[in-house]
Amino acid sequence: MKNFKGKALFLDRSDINTDEIIPAKYLTESSKAALKPYLLEDLEISGFNPRTDIGGKAVIVTRANFGCGSSREHAPWALEVNGINVVIAENFARIFRQNMYNCGMMAIEMAPDQIAYLFDQYADRDCEIEVDVDKGVVKIAAGDQKDCIPVKIADFDKCLVKAGGWVEYADRNY
Amino acid sequence: MMGKTLAQKIFDRHLVNKPFGDEINVLRLDAVFCHEITTPIAINDLVARGKDRVFDPTKIKAVIDHVTPAKDSKTAEQGKSLRDWARRHGIKDFFDIGRNGVCHAIFPEKGFVRPGYTVIMGDSHTCTHGAFGAFAAGVGSTDLEVGILKGVCTFKEPKMMKFVLKGTLPAGVYSKDVILFLIRELTVNGATNMVMEFTGPIIDTMSMEARMTLCNMAIEAGGTCGVCYPDMTTVEYLWPFIKEEFASKEAALAEYRQWVSDPDAEYAAVREYDLSDLEPMVTYGNKPDQVKTVREMTGTPVDQVYIGSCTNGRIEDLRIAAGIIKGQKISDSLRGIVSPATPAIFSRALEEGLIQIFQDAGFCVTNPTCGACLGMSNGVLANGEVCASTTNRNFTGRMGKGGTVHLMSPATAAATAIAGKIVNSPLFKG
Numbered sequence: 001m002k003n004f005k006g007k008a009l010f011l012d013r014s015d016i017n018t019d020e021i022i023p024a025k026y027l028t029e030s031s032k033a034a035l036k037p038y039l040l041e042d043l044e045i046s047g048f049n050p051r052t053d054i055g056g057k058a059v060i061v062t063r064a065n066f067g068c069g070s071s072r073e074h075a076p077w078a079l080e081v082n083g084i085n086v087v088i089a090e091n092f093a094r095i096f097r098q099n100m101y102n103c104g105m106m107a108i109e110m111a112p113d114q115i116a117y118l119f120d121q122y123a124d125r126d127c128e129i130e131v132d133v134d135k136g137v138v139k140i141a142a143g144d145q146k147d148c149i150p151v152k153i154a155d156f157d158k159c160l161v162k163a164g165g166w167v168e169y170a171d172r173n174y
Numbered sequence: 175m176m177g178k179t180l181a182q183k184i185f186d187r188h189l190v191n192k193p194f195g196d197e198i199n200v201l202r203l204d205a206v207f208c209h210e211i212t213t214p215i216a217i218n219d220l221v222a223r224g225k226d227r228v229f230d231p232t233k234i235k236a237v238i239d240h241v242t243p244a245k246d247s248k249t250a251e252q253g254k255s256l257r258d259w260a261r262r263h264g265i266k267d268f269f270d271i272g273r274n275g276v277c278h279a280i281f282p283e284k285g286f287v288r289p290g291y292t293v294i295m296g297d298s299h300t301c302t303h304g305a306f307g308a309f310a311a312g313v314g315s316t317d318l319e320v321g322i323l324k325g326v327c328t329f330k331e332p333k334m335m336k337f338v339l340k341g342t343l344p345a346g347v348y349s350k351d352v353i354l355f356l357i358r359e360l361t362v363n364g365a366t367n368m369v370m371e372f373t374g375p376i377i378d379t380m381s382m383e384a385r386m387t388l389c390n391m392a393i394e395a396g397g398t399c400g401v402c403y404p405d406m407t408t409v410e411y412l413w414p415f416i417k418e419e420f421a422s423k424e425a426a427l428a429e430y431r432q433w434v435s436d437p438d439a440e441y442a443a444v445r446e447y448d449l450s451d452l453e454p455m456v457t458y459g460n461k462p463d464q465v466k467t468v469r470e471m472t473g474t475p476v477d478q479v480y481i482g483s484c485t486n487g488r489i490e491d492l493r494i495a496a497g498i499i500k501g502q503k504i505s506d507s508l509r510g511i512v513s514p515a516t517p518a519i520f521s522r523a524l525e526e527g528l529i530q531i532f533q534d535a536g537f538c539v540t541n542p543t544c545g546a547c548l549g550m551s552n553g554v555l556a557n558g559e560v561c562a563s564t565t566n567r568n569f570t571g572r573m574g575k576g577g578t579v580h581l582m583s584p585a586t587a588a589a590t591a592i593a594g595k596i597v598n599s600p601l602f603k604g
């Protein structure tokens with residue numbers, strides 16, 4: 001399994017699309033590693049600087065419809081090569097969400113009020129998040145404050161996370 | 175027992191199994207479409223795993239379309255990867271430069287999509303092919319890879335959303351205006367995990383080209399697929415490819431009508447609209463649901479007009495645009511680019527004199543390619559520039575870093591090219 005624990009990056013906007021996650025001009029790269037410097041390059045959120053704010057982060061917390069737009073799996077790959085294997089949001093675009101689990105990464109949904117709570121309590125702090133896949137909980141901690149939020153991880157998604165992706169599973173079973 | 179929708183019937187017919195109960199359906203695929211941007215990575219991974227195989231070379235169709243001719247070494251390598259792979263596996267339906275076109279235009283044109291089919295491609299606008307009464311969905315490179323290897327793909331049971339579109343579209347209002355209007359109604363997240371079923375008298379009178387434009391943008395509301403019921407228009411379009419299969423068009427229609435939703439099928443939502451007063455629509459901002467009437471946006475200055483793409487680069491689109499442009503010059507304040515979506519469309523446009531009309535007006539006519547739509551080649555915007563475009567996405571930086579895109583119909587784009595700023599076409603009298 002991939003790493004699902006580390007510092008959180010809060011992106012306070014809905015509908016962050018795949019062109020913002022990784023612009024199309026980089027789709028000519030033939031390795032995942034080459035995408036690393038360009039993650040979120042075109043994302044314009046006040047106070048966010050992709051050059052300084054991504055390093056050292058392992059989890060993204062954001063609002064609704066993350067990953068809308070293109071089918072490019074370069075979006076999860078660009079996250080992965082930056083050490084980010086988890087995105088927590090109100091909901092996700094279908095293709096992006098499936099791409100995450102197909103790569104053995106996690107796209108975790110929480111209710112809008114839970115996401116609002118995370119932004120309210122943790123967005124401005126040095127915050128660490130850990131996903132416990134087996135227990136189905138997300139643990140958040142900053143200083144003395146801690147929360148443990150149960151989340152639904154579907155059996156198929158859990159299976160992909162544990163198998164490290166869809167290709168091996170499919171080749172064994174179909 | 176409750177009736178079934180078109181998509182549910184397709185799921186039933188193609189179900190391999192449900193390995194995790196009702197959570198997920200593994201479906202058998204009738205067609206796997208491939209292009210040179212998202213497929214080479216899947217090919218490389220298959221090779222690295224020692225699984226460089228294809229499930230059925232006759233069901234895999236491949237095209238180099240996103241950057242063609244190759245613009246640099248990296249895009250040349252991507253093309254080469256797809257070309258070598260197609261040859262290695264005996265994939266006969268591979269379309270290289272000179273015979274290639276935008277995937278969602280050339281594959282239907284070749285008759286590769288039939289009612290009741292399941293289709294995947296590593297491209298989000300694969301939803302276009304639902305216009306034929308098929309279930310067609312965009313997927314990432316890993317799903318594509320498994321599709322190539324095993325001919326299966328996983329899908330959740332889709333929720334169904336039905337649109338009943340009534341009335342008659344006014345002159346100068348097209349399916350592009352309809353879909354922009356519907357995306358504004360739904361928002362960019364309003365149809366996520368849903369199949370959008372388009373029905374009603376407006377759809378009944380639409381050509382296949384217009385239905386493809388409509389279904390093409392289902393993804394911009396988050397939809398998995400847009401679908402139209404197969405009817406005689408579908409049969410007429412497919413007839414050159416199916417005439418050996420059926421004794422008559424009526425027989426083909428009778429067969430295809432199984433791919434229509436039952437009257438008592440259950441929907442997550444049903445929306446009815448009378449579109450008799452619809453106006454030409456255009457996007458502002460950088461999300462496809464940010465839509466106003468052209469009237470509200472009239473006068474917006476533009477640096478480039480782009481007519482093409484899998485949304486609006488078909489012959490009908492070029493006819494409409496050329497009809498407005500004929501005998502006029504585009505404004506000195508902008509440049510115009512027309513990109514017919516396939517070689518057949520290009521040839522037809524040449525025969526009909528449309529290419530000459532565009533050239534005389536001052537348009538650059540390019541070879542078929544996705545090119546500028548996603549800011550890869552053939553018309554990338556400079557920082558601060560504005561493009562009036564018949565494409566499908568106005569995301570920040572989509573057609574070039576710092577550029578702005580206004581999505582619109584070919585008629586509005588053509589009128590805008592003449593005026594030098596966004597205006598309604600003279601065909602719209604509203």
